[in-house]
Amino acid sequence: xxxxxxxxxxxxxxxxxxEHLALNDINTTFEEGVYYGIIGHxxxxxxxxxxxxxxxxxxxRGEVHAGDILLRRKSKQKDIHRVKKHVGMVFQFPExxxxxxxxxxxxxxxxxxxxxxxxxxxxxxxxxxxxxNIDASLFQSSPFDLSGGQMxxxxxxxxxxxxxxxxxxxxxxxxxxxxxxIETMALFKRIHQEMGITVILVTHDMNDVYExxxxxxxxxxxxxxxxxxxxxxxxxEKLLERFALEPPDIVKLTHDLENKGIIFDSVxxxxxxxxxxxxxxxxxxx
Amino acid sequence: MIGLEDITYSYRTGExxxxxxxxxxxxxxxxxSIIGHxxxxxxxxxxxxxGILDDYEGSITVDGELLDEENRxxxxxxxAIVFQNPDNQFVGATVEDDVAFGLENNGVPRDEMVRRxxxxxxxxxxxxxxxxxxxxLSGGQKQRVxxxxxxxxxxxxxxxxxxxxxxxxxxxxxxxxxxxxxxxxxxxxxxxxxxxxxEIEDSDHAVIMKDGQIISExxxxxxxxxxxxxxxxxxxxxxxxxxxxxxxxxxxxxxxELVERL
Numbered sequence: 001x002x003x004x005x006x007x008x009x010x011x012x013x014x015x016x017x018x019e020h021l022a023l024n025d026i027n028t029t030f031e032e033g034v035y036y037g038i039i040g041h042x043x044x045x046x047x048x049x050x051x052x053x054x055x056x057x058x059x060x061r062g063e064v065h066a067g068d069i070l071l072r073r074k075s076k077q078k079d080i081h082r083v084k085k086h087v088g089m090v091f092q093f094p095e096x097x098x099x100x101x102x103x104x105x106x107x108x109x110x111x112x113x114x115x116x117x118x119x120x121x122x123x124x125x126x127x128x129x130x131x132x133n134i135d136a137s138l139f140q141s142s143p144f145d146l147s148g149g150q151m152x153x154x155x156x157x158x159x160x161x162x163x164x165x166x167x168x169x170x171x172x173x174x175x176x177x178x179x180x181x182i183e184t185m186a187l188f189k190r191i192h193q194e195m196g197i198t199v200i201l202v203t204h205d206m207n208d209v210y211e212x213x214x215x216x217x218x219x220x221x222x223x224x225x226x227x228x229x230x231x232x233x234x235x236x237e238k239l240l241e242r243f244a245l246e247p248p249d250i251v252k253l254t255h256d257l258e259n260k261g262i263i264f265d266s267v268x269x270x271x272x273x274x275x276x277x278x279x280x281x282x283x284x285x286x
Numbered sequence: 287m288i289g290l291e292d293i294t295y296s297y298r299t300g301e302x303x304x305x306x307x308x309x310x311x312x313x314x315x316x317x318x319s320i321i322g323h324x325x326x327x328x329x330x331x332x333x334x335x336x337g338i339l340d341d342y343e344g345s346i347t348v349d350g351e352l353l354d355e356e357n358r359x360x361x362x363x364x365x366a367i368v369f370q371n372p373d374n375q376f377v378g379a380t381v382e383d384d385v386a387f388g389l390e391n392n393g394v395p396r397d398e399m400v401r402r403x404x405x406x407x408x409x410x411x412x413x414x415x416x417x418x419x420x421x422x423l424s425g426g427q428k429q430r431v432x433x434x435x436x437x438x439x440x441x442x443x444x445x446x447x448x449x450x451x452x453x454x455x456x457x458x459x460x461x462x463x464x465x466x467x468x469x470x471x472x473x474x475x476x477x478x479x480x481x482x483x484x485e486i487e488d489s490d491h492a493v494i495m496k497d498g499q500i501i502s503e504x505x506x507x508x509x510x511x512x513x514x515x516x517x518x519x520x521x522x523x524x525x526x527x528x529x530x531x532x533x534x535x536x537x538x539x540x541x542x543e544l545v546e547r548l
Contacts, residue, residue: 175452177324177520178521
């Protein structure tokens, strides 16, 4: 599903003394099957953008085209619901939203709520729990008896079981231990590759944005100030500095080495690639 | 100085030990980092230090005095804490009110209250925000106000219970900068709880906890080199140490030294 924003403006508390322009005349497109990052300083409009993407917020002005569905200021509940069906959202701390008696019931809740019958919902639930390596022996356990990491996986399975075409991730690793952080990001990478769905990652973690996303959109003060390939924008330290964004660790190190005359043939995306490129360079310059 | 001697604690008698024979020393002015994830026992340790849990086995001495029923309330005043969630710890309508709240509660005279509030806000670089509403601050600013509220009480020990885990990278840097300043002044003992190894580099001593036990302790360098303990606690080395490990045999160095050596 392709999502396009047309002259989209979002205003909070309109016509009150607290009126605040959160997004200002945004024109942009999220293409099908691409892994996007949305970055920007706190208060830049990131949260407003993702809430607008799945119909949680309607535009104050302008339009959202999600596939063949049009959302605007006074859109009907029916259209909003149709968008929500296709755009899944993993909120911060998704495990806080678990509520059912068993793991299986919790994951089945979303699909059933969307109108799937019991048998189909159960099939989907089992499939996605398995995909996330939740052992079948845990299906009848209370989700609240699981470890934090497992709870988060169950919550994510619940969203995947609705089989969204677009998956929005809002700071999906917040509060996770470092190993779980890596595992969770690897999992979303796999989901993106195996299911071919669009993934939209919103995070402050520039290392994750750099390693996992294909394209980024940079927001600042409610404006979309830049969009393009991740490898182009996140290696541009001057650009990042202008919008008070940190360069990814790998980019910073690669640049600091360039200043010493160590120049690689390509730009590494992660620690493994960096190590390889450095070893190649060392072999060639020994 | 605070000494924990062979502390054991179970939430229910005979069950799983949340703390299992823990002995630890915190010297005045020292920065001690406690690393470990949920369930490792670090929150229980904090509750015991704060006097919230008192039915533990073992003994605690504060400045040479054994902690008991009689002195518990006085001793508690030596400790202050900053929690994880920046939104759950405000009571005042303005930043200044919030910092003054604890002092007012303790019956500190007005003149002194104003002075201490100002000093505390200055210490965290938030004096210019004194009239602001806490809820409208950034995450890093909120945590700095929370630190100011704690500092205003003039504690001997400041506990930071995952105080950086819910704020953005800039806020995290702000908070760590403030802690470095406090540390440099040398008056306040810092007990810093985290699971981010890149945040412990300024500590004098670090401890890794797992299943209620201390599985590793020492200098930051010693902790970084304890691969088994790191693995067991699902911790990962900071970026520059990861590179050092892959390309420079794991030498303990700073980022700048890494660039130099490569």
